[in-house]
Amino acid sequence: MVENAAQRGTGGTPPARRQARPDLAEMVVPLLRTLMAAEQPVLDAHGLTMWAYAVLLHLDETPIRTQAALAEAIRADKTRIIAVLDDLENRELIRRRPDPKDRRARLLSLTAEGRRLRDTVQSAIQLGEEELLAQLPAADRDGFLRGLQVLSALAEPGASGAGRETGNARPRP
């Protein structure tokens, strides 16, 4: 069904040029490695793990009413973020208090200091990222960012057109 991009036997020149491009994952994985390597020193400098940073980022975006909802939003196991929340709470970067209307649930919110730390860290991270992006011509850079934004949204918990209960990320034609 697929016509193989590596065409063979066309006359006397078989360069056997496998595929027109590498697999996307084959390119995305090294890129992610680069990004994480650049982030790590920044996070370390502020005593944040990647999960803690993800919590700060997401709490800022959306006030969250239960830990389970937060865990799902950042695609972590609910048991996994507990130690993270403990730490952030002890450092007074987040607040975690029982919901008065249902004391089983915990209302999660950023403190002012948490917000300030998030801003600082994110600015530093994005500053480093801009150095990477500066290696691209302006047109590619813009296309890259727009494309990345669109494609990444397909995997979000409430992705377009797909029910959230299936969990497979197969787009529909």
Add this chain to the structure above:
Amino acid sequence: MVENAAQRGTGGTPPARRQARPDLAEMVVPLLRTLMAAEQPVLDAHGLTMWAYAVLLHLDETPIRTQAALAEAIRADKTRIIAVLDDLENRELIRRRPDPKDRRARLLSLTAEGRRLRDTVQSAIQLGEEELLAQLPAADRDGFLRGLQVLSALAEPGASGAGRETGNARPRP
């Protein structure tokens, strides 16, 4: 320099629109999740793990003289790929024989069947990827692919910080 996009305290106006864009890693991670979820069924159908597929891909690109070199090339631990190589060898998808000139080393190469399987799997994977990419406007799609190719090359084992070299140049040890 990048000035912080989220500026506050200027006459009490701004809606605190955090950053102009999400962190790159925040977008790359979900994208990778989507890509892996799409790859998995294809790999499963052919009895390949992701590491096995990485081996097939890389052996095709570059004949390799030692397992350690292969491991480094795909950024795996050398002990981690041994079981993978055992399986691929048993299935006669790769050949692994002692180098006559130094019988400690193992010469690794693809068999014809290994090459055929790699082509089949890669075509199927890239077919799925094209469905994803089809969601982008043509200009963004091209910029995304070019940008991804350049940025991913920065993380390759022999990456020289700056170069704009074409995708697949691999420096020799």
Add this chain to the structure above:
DNA sequence: TATTGTTATACTCTATAACTATA
């Protein structure tokens, strides 16, 4: 002695199951 590959061990991360408290 140094190097390649292999095996054995330990560690890290993550998920599953059991427990507490609220409802």
Add this chain to the structure above:
DNA sequence: TATAGTTATAGAGTATAACAATA
């Protein structure tokens, strides 16, 4: 009984260390 959170346990994946063969 059911749900939110927490704690305890077990599993997968990975890296580190010890070992055997060859140079």
